[in-house]
Amino acid sequence: MTITTExxxxxxxxxxxxxxxxxxxxLILLLLLGFAAIPGSIFPQRSQNPLKVxxxxxxxxxxxxxxxxxxxxxVYSSPWFSSIYxxxxxxxxxxxxxxxxxxxxxxxxxxxxxxKNLSRMEFHSENNFGSLDVAEAWFKKNRFRxxxxxxxxxxxxxxxxxxxxxxxxxxxxxILVGVGVGSLYGMKGDAIINVGERFINIPTSYDxxxxxxxxxxxxxxxxxxxxxxxxxxxxxxxxxxxxxxxxVNIADPVGSKEISKVVRVNSPLTFxxxxxxxxxxxxxxxxxxxxxxxxxKYQGAVIFLPQDGNLTSIGAIKVPDMQPQVGFIxxxxxxxxxxxxxxxxxxxxEVLDPRLLISIWTGDxxxxxxxxxxxxxxxxSAMERIGLKTLKLKESYNFGEGSITFEGWTPWxxxxxxxxxxxxxALLGSIFAILGLLLSLFTRSRRIWVKESASESGLEIAxxxxxxxxxxxNEIAALVNEMRKTLR
Amino acid sequence: xxxxxxxxxxxxxxxxAMVLFTVAFLAHAVEVAFSVRNLEEKTQFDFxxxxxxxDIGTVMMVLAFIFLFAAVILRGISAHxxxxxxxxxxxxxxxxxxxxxxxxxxxxxxxxxxxxxxxxAVLLTLGTAITLLYxxxxxxxxxxxxxxxxxxVSAAIISGGVFLLANCIAATYLILDRYxxxxxxxxxxxKLPALEVLDQLTYRLVAFVxxxxxxxxxxxxxxxxxxxxxxxGWDPKETWAFITWVAYAAYLxxxxxxxWRGRKAAWLCLFAGSTxxxxxxxxxxxxxGRHTYSGL
Numbered sequence: 001m002t003i004t005t006e007x008x009x010x011x012x013x014x015x016x017x018x019x020x021x022x023x024x025x026x027l028i029l030l031l032l033l034g035f036a037a038i039p040g041s042i043f044p045q046r047s048q049n050p051l052k053v054x055x056x057x058x059x060x061x062x063x064x065x066x067x068x069x070x071x072x073x074x075v076y077s078s079p080w081f082s083s084i085y086x087x088x089x090x091x092x093x094x095x096x097x098x099x100x101x102x103x104x105x106x107x108x109x110x111x112x113x114x115x116k117n118l119s120r121m122e123f124h125s126e127n128n129f130g131s132l133d134v135a136e137a138w139f140k141k142n143r144f145r146x147x148x149x150x151x152x153x154x155x156x157x158x159x160x161x162x163x164x165x166x167x168x169x170x171x172x173x174x175i176l177v178g179v180g181v182g183s184l185y186g187m188k189g190d191a192i193i194n195v196g197e198r199f200i201n202i203p204t205s206y207d208x209x210x211x212x213x214x215x216x217x218x219x220x221x222x223x224x225x226x227x228x229x230x231x232x233x234x235x236x237x238x239x240x241x242x243x244x245x246x247x248v249n250i251a252d253p254v255g256s257k258e259i260s261k262v263v264r265v266n267s268p269l270t271f272x273x274x275x276x277x278x279x280x281x282x283x284x285x286x287x288x289x290x291x292x293x294x295x296x297k298y299q300g301a302v303i304f305l306p307q308d309g310n311l312t313s314i315g316a317i318k319v320p321d322m323q324p325q326v327g328f329i330x331x332x333x334x335x336x337x338x339x340x341x342x343x344x345x346x347x348x349x350e351v352l353d354p355r356l357l358i359s360i361w362t363g364d365x366x367x368x369x370x371x372x373x374x375x376x377x378x379x380x381s382a383m384e385r386i387g388l389k390t391l392k393l394k395e396s397y398n399f400g401e402g403s404i405t406f407e408g409w410t411p412w413x414x415x416x417x418x419x420x421x422x423x424x425x426a427l428l429g430s431i432f433a434i435l436g437l438l439l440s441l442f443t444r445s446r447r448i449w450v451k452e453s454a455s456e457s458g459l460e461i462a463x464x465x466x467x468x469x470x471x472x473x474n475e476i477a478a479l480v481n482e483m484r485k486t487l488r
Numbered sequence: 489x490x491x492x493x494x495x496x497x498x499x500x501x502x503x504x505a506m507v508l509f510t511v512a513f514l515a516h517a518v519e520v521a522f523s524v525r526n527l528e529e530k531t532q533f534d535f536x537x538x539x540x541x542x543d544i545g546t547v548m549m550v551l552a553f554i555f556l557f558a559a560v561i562l563r564g565i566s567a568h569x570x571x572x573x574x575x576x577x578x579x580x581x582x583x584x585x586x587x588x589x590x591x592x593x594x595x596x597x598x599x600x601x602x603x604x605x606x607x608x609a610v611l612l613t614l615g616t617a618i619t620l621l622y623x624x625x626x627x628x629x630x631x632x633x634x635x636x637x638x639x640x641v642s643a644a645i646i647s648g649g650v651f652l653l654a655n656c657i658a659a660t661y662l663i664l665d666r667y668x669x670x671x672x673x674x675x676x677x678x679k680l681p682a683l684e685v686l687d688q689l690t691y692r693l694v695a696f697v698x699x700x701x702x703x704x705x706x707x708x709x710x711x712x713x714x715x716x717x718x719x720x721g722w723d724p725k726e727t728w729a730f731i732t733w734v735a736y737a738a739y740l741x742x743x744x745x746x747x748w749r750g751r752k753a754a755w756l757c758l759f760a761g762s763t764x765x766x767x768x769x770x771x772x773x774x775x776x777g778r779h780t781y782s783g784l
């Protein structure tokens with residue numbers, strides 16, 4: 001404590017600043033950042049897979065609670081991870097900015113004076129031929145920067161090594177700016193639509209939507225996307241998908257003339273800085289539910305979620321308008337197969353021989369309870385099962401309270417809509433980072449000095465290569481050779 | 489010829505390459521073993537006696553490289569795409585990149601002494617690939633259908649091959665360093681270059697390949713933006729690619745800026761290389777995330 005008071009707050013601050021911007025600290029922070037990233041690849045992350053996180057909580061409640069306190073499920077947005085990279089970037093800025101100014105100054109200044117004792121340098125030689133004029137011409141031809149003094153020349157080349165180095169590090173800052181802009185002003189959401197339906201880009205059209213901290217809901221682009229056709233192609237032997245092709249009509253803004261477009265997994269739609277991606281697909285069985293008197297109480301396509309590669313899909317059909325209320329837990333199999341082990345399942349992802357398997361429940365659907373409900377799940381806590389049935393296409397089943405008909409199916413697609421105004425900075429930063437890196441790692445920085453010997457009428461030549469880069473020996477030999485020519 | 493015929497041809501080329509690597513391995517083993525002479529009760533090394541054997545090793549290595557190259561090309565023809573769709577294909581291409589890096593370094597830096605460990609490493613890689621990782625040649629899932637596959641994966645594989653070579657040299661450094669501090673090199677290591685040369689060579693390889701690895705990560709990010717709607721998402725593969733990048737960046741800084749040489753630098757290099765290997769093996773086989781496709 002006494003030391004700090006003696007030094008005073010100001011010098012303490014400058015001491016801390018020197019420590020933070022020292023290369024050793026930067027290196028430790030860099031390695032620390034690498035280690036800090038590891039837990040995020042071990043534990044499930046809320047930002048990627050919230051379901052897995054809740055599974056983890058169910059299977060290891062005690063450990064999960066402890067890990068959650070350490071933010072192990074939100075590693076990359078946690079204060080401890082952020083503080084490492086923020087410190088690293090402060091250290092980087094503190095290191096790079098002064099060096100940038102120095103470099104700019106050095107670029108305009110002349111090379112340093114020729115050292116007194118050249119014999120300490122690399123590849124030192126003394127020759128009794130040549131002259132400073134020849135050396136100067138050679139330096140000029142080989143585009144060295146040099147200063148000529150009365151009896152010596154100091155030349156250097158490879159300034160772009162430091163230029164590249166600085167460009168690389170400044171580009172990293174630009175990438176961080178891009179990431180920051182993206183997370184503050186970005187938007188990301190998902191919407192599942194059946195083929196035939198139209199998606200209008202307003203917040204209520206989304207199943208899930210999240211905005212950056214400084215992005216308000218008003219700034220969504222007012223476009224619309226109508227899914228007109230979806231074709232999935234599969235390998236016959238393995239059932240592995242080989243192509244997904246979604247045909248859409250787009251209007252930007254909504255209501256303007258529609259244009260037909262094709263969306264594939266690797267080719268999203270673009271509306272300014274907003275992109276629309278095809279992320280997943282599945283089937284919605286079309287059903288009609290009637291009451292005892294034959295009145296239609298529900299009709300439409302119900303989105304079912306795929307459970308395996310062959311698109312065995314499950315979902316829930318809720319009919320609140322019947323007395324008592326009726327619900328169905330359904331399973332849609334596009335190509336029906338059955339064995340003793342798995343029961344009914346799908347053996348191929350395309351619809352070849354579809355079935356709709358349902359269990360029928362009556363009672364209270366719980367829609368008025370105020371608790372948010374999943375549209376894919378039936379809350380059976382206040383319900384009673386009254387039947388089970390496997391329906392073929394166009395088949396109806398009378399379950400006493402009414403009937404259900406399996407009318408057909410339609411594919412659905414999951415559109416992911418992302419707005420990231422920061423990514424252009426990240427991209428530019430990346431490009432400059434690579435260019436800077438190449439420049440800095442493949443440029444040799446070196447100096448060569450030529451000096452008239454004090455004792456004899458000869459010339460001393462020597463050089464110094466930064467980071468002992470190879471090639472300087474040959475270069476000096478070339479210069480000596482050039483001078484030797486003057487002998488003839 | 490049908491796709492299957494091409495796939496079979498590719499497999500035969502792999503087997504042939506493995507035979508050639510085995511011959512190369514034996515030739516290099518003979519080169520080392522039979523150059524030992526006992527002169528006046530002192531063990532000495534005389535490589536002039538076994539120069540021919542070493543030459544055979546080099547020729548076999550080049551031939552094996554050609555066969556491996558053919559195998560990778562044929563695999564691509566059979567699948568009607570770039571041959572980088574699963575771990576088997578990554579491994580054979582990685583072995584090709586590794587052998588290529590060795591042959592290049594051989595021509596440039598005279599490192600024939602590395603022939604023996606290189607042959608062992610390649611045989612292990614190819615052996616694992618053809619027995620454990622083999623998958624029939626098949627088309628790609630939609631997510632992989634992109635020009636970026638060729639760009640991103642080739643850059644990553646070549647980087648991996650060079651990282652592995654740098655690791656071999658760094659490991660050699662550490663072993664020899666240990667012998668030297670204990671009193672001297674064993675007979676078989678007398679021909680190997682000085683420690684400083686190994687240190688410098690490791691650095692050269694890393695400095696050469698670090699921009700390529702940076703490019704591989706960035707190309708992956710650009711592709712992820714097109715396919716998944718975000719350029720960076722801390723997917724396990726991305727996370728470990730980042731860790732590898734950070735580790736090699738630390739190595740370069742430690743060496744260039746702080747001036748680490750020798751032992752410390754070699755350990756850091758080994759650590760960085762092991763993060764790459766971990767990413768390749770662990771994340772592909774046991775990991776979750778979006779880089780796991782169609783079984784391996």
